[in-house]
Amino acid sequence: MQPADRTAPAHLDALTGIRGVAAWLVVLYHIRDALTGILPAAVIAVLAKGYLAVDLFFILSGFVLWYNYAPRLREGGVAAAGQFLWRRIARIWPLHLFILGLFVVFAPSFVAVGRDASFYPLAELPLHVLLIQNWGFTPGLTWNDPAWSISTEMAAYLVFPLVIAAAKWERLPTAALLALGLALLSAIALYFWADDDTILGADISRLGLVRCLLEFSLGNVLCLVWLRWRGAAHGAKIAFAVCLGALGMGLHLGLPETMFVPTCFAAGLLALALGRGAIIGALGGRALRYLGEVSYSTYLAHTFLFLAFKLVVSHAAPQIGWSGLAGFLVLVLASSIALYHGVEKPAQRWMNRHTPRWPWRESAIPAE
Template identity: 30%
Template sequence: MEIAKIPTRDRFVLLDGLRGIAAIFIIQRHAEDLLGKALHSSYLGVDLFFALSGFVLAHAYGASLSDGRISSFQFMKARLLRLYPLYAIALLLVTAYYIRMYFAGLPVMADEYVIPNELLLAFFTGLLFLPSPITISFNAALFLVHPAWSLFNELVANLAYALRGARATPRQIGILIAVSAVLLVIAALQFDRLHAGFRRHEMYAGMARVFFSFSMGMLIYRYRRKTPVIRPGQALICLALLIAVLAFPTPRDWRWIFDLFVVFLVWPVLLYWASAIIPGRRTASVAIFLGTASYAVYVLHAPLLDWAHVIAPGITGPQFAPFAGIMLVALVVIISWSLTVWLDQPLQKRFKRRIFLRDPLVQK
């Protein structure tokens, strides 16, 4: 049987750069001993991820889902396989790390030690990409791979998109955005910020974050400027704005207001603006490199940081900060890019050809 040729479309290069920079800021949150105290607003990069995902998936799959060329099952299978290979590597790395810490009799953080039954249960639920039915003692998390809470939430949003979202009217999308916005306000007031969603009592906040931003990204794609223009200066301004927001030292009393302002207004405006800009050649090269590595950086950085402390404890002490931390971040990015290009991308091409044997699919 002949396989349909997969066409390609224009790539939103500047969006790759935004995603890559946001992923690097997420590393900084989890490497405080090497890079200094976590920046107050860096967690808002996750909300930008959700918005970018809604935009890009609407571009890659929206038309095919709407006219029935691909089914909801095919779409969800493609999404799971898109996330799973690198996630599986992260799951194995973090499980091996916790096993090592258990047999060494060492805490994984502060005074928290690995409980074998919890580790075993979390590993098997993690294999299924599901939250653990019990809260794992270390970090009070639901997943062994910390970023997996957001990936699980995104898969839920992906399912809703496949079943209805791709064919939803602007009014229906607007209602979903409004309901999610109300829940975000409640979450911001309850937790004094939007850094929530990865623990059991916060799960509603995580769902509100993904459905609001994903829906905004989907809506922005529908009403985007159709003709991109080459604006190197504006591209740099977009990247600088992202860095400024993620690094902004928000006062604690105003943090919840700032977070809502960014998610409700700044990220949608930035996405709309950046999606219609073609950066200069050098900026584009960096953006493509960072964008290529971004998902692997996000899902692999925590276990890689953990193992760095085991393998090279002598250079990961605070006396070497921030230089060792900067070198480690660079190493994480290089490893992530290499795994993406040499392992994940070939796998993704194979998966897509098998899933969409007859129907053309635009690659994400």
């Protein structure tokens, strides 16, 4: 494997664009019950699968982090691992803490309009602050529930340097990498099957951590395969065919989503990373790329914004109508932009400028 350019790693714009699309699917998933009066049942049924976008996030995260950090972590050792973890904390923690603070301030108002008070347990706040709330310590999702996935990503970040140090993965034959990918896909299906679950979003507080770790690792393997195939003439077509084949077979045979959706996502992301053409150009275009850049703010803030929107605008009415939908989407977009430029990036830059002085030799790790 050739390491990425240390000064300016290539940015896969289509993958950034798809991240933005996925974030908005999660937004629509969480507000779908307020849209049943204006959208057909078939559309609502599609939106009800929006939680699967999180699985796409996990695989994509594993891919991108392997590409950007694996060579540096392998060469830099313990010092590089410390800097990597600090920079990942700088990336995800400040905005998480900001949104969590908004929930703390406004929780009494949300309870006053019918939100279950048990959704805001003060005893669990330290777990949320430390981003360990979804490590098996609690029976359900609380406070800012989308942050469960950020909690499991934090666990993946802790494991990631150890995975890199465990073996010379880049030296494995391509056949071995593909076998490892198939093993991870099988492990995902078997993990849920052993719990008698067929839905990837089942029992998140108990199953979400392993779900993330397996899919993040799948993304690592996917990146290794991409680094081998990125010059292949027909790699994108093969990956896209696998994606469509897995989707068609899964739907035709009525297979549990645990058995085919991760395959679709992995093959689809590989096709995007390898491919060219109109779809790749659209996803990598300025508009969708920007949506991808602000997608973390979109993802973390939209639940709070919807609760506040219903409190102020719709007065907790069960339906929001077309005008309400348009107003809320504009609110989310504007807030995402404001949070990205006003909170997320400034806080990240500040933390990266104040990296702890490690007692061992330092090795340069770029900010993301």
